[in-house]
Amino acid sequence: MAGKEEWDNVCTQVNTCALTGAAAFFAGIPDAGIVANGPLWCYFYARRYLEKSCPSIGQRFWGTQPDNNAVIYGTEECLLELLQSVRESYNPSVLFIENSCAVSLIGDDIVGIATQANMPCPVICIDSGGLIGGFWEGYRAAAKAYFEAMPLQPRRMVKPRTINLLGCTIGYYNSRNDLQELKRMLTLAGYQVLAMPGAGSTTSEIATMAQAELNLIVHEELGKDLAQQLQKQYGIPYLSLLPPYGMEGSLHWLKTLGQTMWMDEQSLEIIKREANCLVKELRSNIRDAERLWGELQFERAVVAAPSSIALGIARALNLEWADTGPLIAILHDGMPSSVVPDSMDIINGQNNSIEIERRLAELSSGLLLGSSREKAILQQKGVANVICQHIALPVHDEVILTDRPFMGLRGSCHMIEGLWNKYIHLCQQQR
Incomplete structure (x- = not known):
């Protein structure tokens, strides 16, 4: 259980x-x-x-x-x-x-x-x-x-600049759009994704995985055990990073991958140019919004999701997207095996329901990035003036019909857009 x-x-x-x-x-x-x-x-x-x-x-x-x-x-x-x-x-x-x-x-x-x-x-x-x-x-x-x-083909010849993405699943919220964005960025940076087991790859594509230079873990709570299994069985090295959220977070993700695979800085030129164009566009729009509504800031924030998502989004929120007071991460799958920043308060989402309810009850005038479960607790306790944005299942009051991701460069624009629009709406209600 x-x-x-x-x-x-x-x-x-x-x-x-x-x-x-x-x-x-x-x-x-x-x-x-x-x-x-x-x-x-x-x-x-x-x-x-x-x-x-x-x-x-x-x-x-x-x-x-x-x-x-x-x-x-x-x-x-x-x-x-x-x-x-x-x-x-x-x-x-x-x-x-x-x-x-x-x-x-x-x-x-x-x-x-x-x-x-x-x-x-x-x-x-x-x-x-x-x-x-x-x-x-x-x-x-x-x-x-x-x-x-299902044995893989022997690791006789390794294809240069090839990777597999491990720990991916269609069972996460908006995962299909996120994976498309990851593959898009990796392709622009000169990589080829051979397989994503459990997230769209066929049995024949999975069978070629041993030819990849590296297994890259996207969600550690799902993929770390498999990465270790494949390293032991086939000798495929692996790298585990938090998923890429935010502009700087995405560039850092690609840079770290490049250093591991001996890729030079030139491989990131296309991605950097795209990021610079998006940042200029964002700054122009945000500058106008700040003149009317002030800076995007919250007294406190809660991020609730599977651990890789919660920690990755919390980092992007703290470093790029908004000014916040105390930041709490509720990890739906329990405590992570990876290192957690000292500035972040971590709650085990598996067996700490009383503490979770207490923290959510204190979230007035704050920000919730989570699921409909946490949102329901806010409603039950009558907590007011909280901006809520879905990043994890279950979701009962939102439908995604577009291809907008949460991860990567395009995902960062999507997240900032959502936060600002909800912040402006809240400001209008309070006037």
């Missing part, structure tokens, strides 16, 4: 079950099929979560829906029936079968059942119910199982 929370609370908070996290990894492989061996509720919960960023997932994600007898005596019959249907109507490159909590307790040998089905593709089976953790534990378990079952 995620943290020490009850299951009926987890579904309304920022964490989901491990079944959803494991399904998210395979949902990010377009030619993979997914089977949730468990109750219909578990299947539809995971599917609904993933449909927001992968609308066609229902075409390759199925649930067995075992009846009461199956939950007691075993799910072999209903699982074999579903696998027969999959074999006849779909041709995945790899099939992932995951047991829900209830089915995990039965102890069914799903590997043996899958062998009976004689599927024409590799089949990967794990127990991934909520009893073993939440979204992050499920994602990591699925990624580990995939690379244990």
Whole structure:
């Protein structure tokens, strides 16, 4: 179970079950099929979560829906029936079968059942119910199982200036737009992205990963274990950096990557020119806004999201985007393994709900960058004059239909635009 929370609370908070996290990894492989061996509720919960960023997932994600007898005596019959249907109507490159909590307790040998089905593709089976953790534990378990079952091509020839992006997922808010921006910047800087396992790469693209010079971890809470696994198994070195938020943050991210891969400063010239043009445009617009509304500043700020996102955005907020008083980061996945700046107050979002509510209750005239969960607490406690901007799931009162990212150069413009527009709106209300 995620943290020490009850299951009926987890579904309304920022964490989901491990079944959803494991399904998210395979949902990010377009030619993979997914089977949730468990109750219909578990299947539809995971599917609904993933449909927001992968609308066609229902075409390759199925649930067995075992009846009461199956939950007691075993799910072999209903699982074999579903696998027969999959074999006849779909041709995945790899099939992932995951047991829900209830089915995990039965102890069914799903590997043996899958062998009976004689599927024409590799089949990967794990127990991934909520009893073993939440979204992050499920994602990591699925990624580990995939690379244990699906060997990469030998690391005989390394392609220069090639990287893989690890720890990416369609299960994060606005992730598709963020990944497009990362790939765009990397391409302009002279790199080639070979694969992003769990975030859009096919099985054939993933198979070439050992040819890359470097594995670059985007979200450490998802990708660090996998990076270590691939380094041990294939000798691929890895680099872990906070995601690139803000103009300076994005340039620093690319510069650090370049130093690791022996790239000269010239590789950043195109990116620097773009950044300089955007900064001039921003300064011109912000200067006019400041004359009318004053500087963008907040008495205090809270950033709540998975740890890599929360820490990366908090750094950009503090160094580039606005003036703030005390800055608090609520980490949805718990405490990070990376170093945290001394100037930042960190709260474990997994098991510190009382402290989180207390800090949010003190946020009047402040800034919240988080999810609808934190926003709901503000509303319940009647905290006024808080500017809220979504950066993490769950999100119940916003729809993104454009390609505007949060990360990178374009993402920095988007974030500053959102903060200023909401700040101006608040100033108008208070007059």
